[in-house]
Amino acid sequence: MDLITPPHQSSKQHWPKALRRWLAHLRQIIETVNDKLLNTFRLARERPHDLTGFQACLAAKVALHNFCIWFNLQRDEAPLAFAELLAW
Template sequence: MLTNPRQNQKVEQPAERAKLINHFRQIIETVNGQLAQQFKLEINRAHSFWGLCSRLYSKLAGHTLSIYLNRLLGKPDCLKIKALAFPI
């Protein structure tokens, strides 16, 4: 760097760390998207707190089971859970 950094300038992450963070961020965003779109996590129609908890737990368990089944079947990308219901 030829000049001093500005006072409000952010320090850049090393390339390896940025790549690792982006990898995990992509996985997290994929899981969040699947829970929102395929499992309709926002729509719960629960009448009580315990009903809400049980519906959320069942949706999370279904998502976890889908990933586990993909791993058992030897799929290279275990996050493609839609292929379990709609095989190509």
């Protein structure tokens, strides 16, 4: 796996602004997904005994998440309006 980082802006070989903006957009998506997995799905609190247990737990949580999105769309609600779905 390769890690690509932009050079410092003070460097003579800086990247064009459009490329830096595009990479910042991708980074925001990646960080949002990581936050969703760790906090919303509480993966940091999971303590499975082996990898298959973790995979099963993750698959169940992602399936429930996708079902809730689909269900909200069927009801003409906002896709991520889970609090209203659970009546909290």
